[in-house]
Amino acid sequence: MPALTSDRLQKPVTELKGVGAALAEKLAKLRIFTIEDLLFHLPLRYQDRTRVTPMGAARRGDEVVLVGQVALSDVVKGKRRALIVRLQDGTGSITLRFFHFNAAQQKQFKKGTLVRCYGEARPGASGLELYHPEYKLVSAEQPPELDDHLTPIYPLTEGLTQNRLRQLINLALAELKRTEVVDWLPQSLFPNLPSLKQSLELLHEPPPEAEVEQLLEYKHPSQHRLIIEELLAQQLSLLKLRQQHKHHQAPVMDNGQHLCEQPLAQLPFPLTGAQNRVVHEIHQDMTTNSPMLRLVQGDVGAGKTLVAAMTALKAIGSGYQVAVMAPTEILAEQHFNNFRQWLEPMGLEVAWLAGKVKGKARQQQLDKIAEGAPLVVGTHALFQEQVQFQKLGLIIVDEQHRFGVHQRLSLREKGRQGDTYPHQLIMTATPIPRTLAMSAYADLDTSIIDELPPGRTPIETIALADSRREQVVARIAAACREGKQAYWVCTLIEDSEALQCQAAETTFAELQEQLQGLNIGLVHGRMKPQEKAEIMARFKANELQLLVATTVIEVGVDVPNATLMVIENPERLGLSQLHQLRGRVGRGSQQSYCVLMYHTPLSYNGKARIAVMRDTQDGFKIAEKDLELRGPGEVLGTRQTGLAQMKIADLARDQYLLDTVNQAAKQLLQQHPDHIEPIVQRWLSGAEQYAQV
Structure with a gap:
């Protein structure tokens, strides 16, 4: 296999100054093994510490460098004891708020002291505030030290700080300046893109004049260059699998x-x-x-x-x-x-x-x-x-x-x-x-x-706030008395199966109390498979009129007589999962209903999901919207490896590039087969997605 880059960049990270076995183990969790891997560990976003923002120009949500004099400093007692420091710079004033502080820190902020600080401006009791900002006391005679490039923020793992990772990436950039990184994308395929070396240098150290908005939206040509290569690596790994597979009998x-x-x-x-x-x-x-x-x-x-x-x-x-x-x-x-x-x-x-x-x-x-x-x-x-x-x-x-x-x-x-x-x-x-x-x-x-069998009646989807729970319970009682069956689905709570099962058990007990005379069953993930199977069999045989369940009933349960489903807190689920759950009713010719019982206030995403569920039963439209709202890792499920671990590409955001990438992948396979292995290894080394078969 041809070398990916010069030998210098292929050296293990332990060759860098200060990297011992313990640090190498932490880096391995980020799939960083070589100096080149550090270069391809790309920033998630950037902070602009290259210029001072006048306090009067700071806006809510801005991350800003401020320089000002202390106007007052005091410890206030409220719900939480806090050190309050009021700064002013002639254009306006801003408050620094510290919940964790000591006496020495408090004494630093004497009236008239000049402070340079960095943090996110948030609305507070007396205007904009910075909570626990980074700060330094500075001298009026010396201009404040500012960074000469935008500050990258990287994905981290436990025990590794931004500063330590930046130091390591700076050492890797120094190696890059002394050598070459091999560009495996033929220029004939993408003539207008910057080189790989230029792109890496710019993304790790964007100059002050770089378009921050462009970088934040992943629309900078240097990001574009790397996104294309990463999508290509993903595509080539699968096409290679396919090629190998097709050679078998x-x-x-x-x-x-x-x-x-x-x-x-x-x-x-x-x-x-x-x-x-x-x-x-x-x-x-x-x-x-x-x-x-x-x-x-x-x-x-x-x-x-x-x-x-x-x-x-x-x-x-x-x-x-x-x-x-x-x-x-x-x-x-x-x-x-x-x-x-x-x-x-x-x-x-x-x-x-x-x-x-x-x-x-x-x-x-x-x-x-x-x-x-x-x-x-x-x-x-x-x-x-x-x-x-x-x-x-x-x-x-x-x-x-x-x-x-x-x-x-x-x-x-x-x-x-x-x-x-x-x-x-x-x-x-x-x-x-x-x-x-x-x-x-x-x-x-x-x-x-793309066609449903005859005799299926569309499911009517209704959204109600959980303040109308009693009406929903009454509706279930009426449907079950008419000989129909219903599901009551309790959704995930804080990603904890134990809490989810507990919520289902509580709901089951409440509904038994409210719906006396009905036979009610319960299934959840912590029950033994045999128990679950017995309850499901009884529900299918119409011995139970109501089934309280967690999302374990998402797929595969087919009870044509079940015509009503209540999904509690649908805002906690993705659209594809909601669509799967809803598909458990409407299996026969009777009119079926799905009630989405949400908790107020709903987030923007929560409202968007419920609106889509009410508006369409087309699974493909729902999946497209789910991709837009939640991203590919969630839509495919966490076990679809590789996709959720991309370094810079995002299938939802970058889908407009996929046709171009598919064409380029086919051309590479035909015209530059020796480039494929290096591209795949560079982006997917250590990822299960690239399987040798």
Whole structure:
């Protein structure tokens, strides 16, 4: 592999003065191992300490350098004891407020003392104030020391300060000035961009005349240059995965059509046009000797499970085993029941493997799989070492964004026979915006089921403040007395599963008190899987009229008689998750309702989310808005590695560049294949996203 830069920049950080093993360990948490990694650890934002702001010109929210004389200094007692220092400079005055101080500090601020300070101007009791500013006492004879460039603010980790990181990056910049960093972007592709060396120097030390607004909005040409290279690295890593994958062999599956026709004949209505199109695309892939790697996106209730069954039957009819993997036991069990219902009447055995299957029962299932059970359904337990397939030809992964790339690849290895690999079908009910699909799933072909089966009635979404809770409880009582069923969803509290479950238990107790005579169930993440499964089965059998749940019911629960859902504090959830939850009702032909019961006051984002949920049921529109409001890491889920760890690029903000980047990636693959590995290594070294296969 060609060197990324001169050897000097490839040296470990421990070569820099003052970097010992303890500091190197902290830097490793930021994926900084070499001097070059320090150069590519880019600022999040900047502070302008290059000029003094007159106090009269300071505005709320500004981060400013101020120089003024002490007019008064006093300790005040209120809710919190504080040292108050009033400064003035002839254009106005401002207050410094310290909650943590000592007697020596208090004595420093004598009337008439000249002080230079830096901080954020906030509104206070007597005008603008700086809370705990950085400050220095200065002499009237000497001009105040000011920085000669904008001050970068970097991402940190525990035990590392901005000042220490800046010192290290300054040492790395000194090395950069003495050497060259190799520019792997051919100038022919991007002729108007500054060089890599110029870009790095400017972003770490922007001169005072640099456009601060441009830098803050990530629109500076030097940022543009690095954003493009990082997006390219992401794209190239996935295209490389795809290329390697396509070089492998896969089983040719040209039988099984007769099996597919049997469950279709029993359906109350034919497949939709979209389902037929997607089944055809999948079957075409499976008849070639190149491994299929296809993503099927479909909105909530679009009929993806049936498409998966048609795919499985094609493989089984061609003599191969099929593995179906889901991220949660609830969803996996739902699939197990559906597939068993379709396949067992055809004489096809369905095996089941999840964490809760233990002891003798587990061994029985492992034996079935090893002996060639045609279909195996399970959770991530399927890719554990002791699971041996006889002839695995197809893997179906549901809600793939919840698994890391490595987990998907390790399951694929289970079916490897020499250089022959199984086909893979990836399904998601989380519609992925085109921009994310282009970047997160560049290694996959994509099919979209963009049509709902007949007989579905649109869900009516209502937003109410939680002050109207009693009305909502009365509405549930009325619906359940009419023979309908309802969900009451308690959302996440401060990212704590324990508190979330506690809130669900409290709500369950309250509703039992208020709705006497109704059978009410409770499911949450801390219950044993068996307990959860039993409650869900009772709800499905209409033995329970109301189910109080945490967001564990987000995917996979299908109860056509459930026509009402209440989501408490919807402002705590992202749009895609709200859309998934709402999709648990409206599964039949009856009119269904979703009540978003929010807590006031709502933030701007909270209002925007609720408005989108009321206005549309189109999962793709919702996903686009979710991307805009929350960013890619949240939309895809935290386990979709690589995307949430970008150094400077942002898929939501920079999506306008993706077409250009995609074209450039293809040209690089064709014309400069030796540039690919260095670009990927530079940006993704240490990230799981770049998987060797």
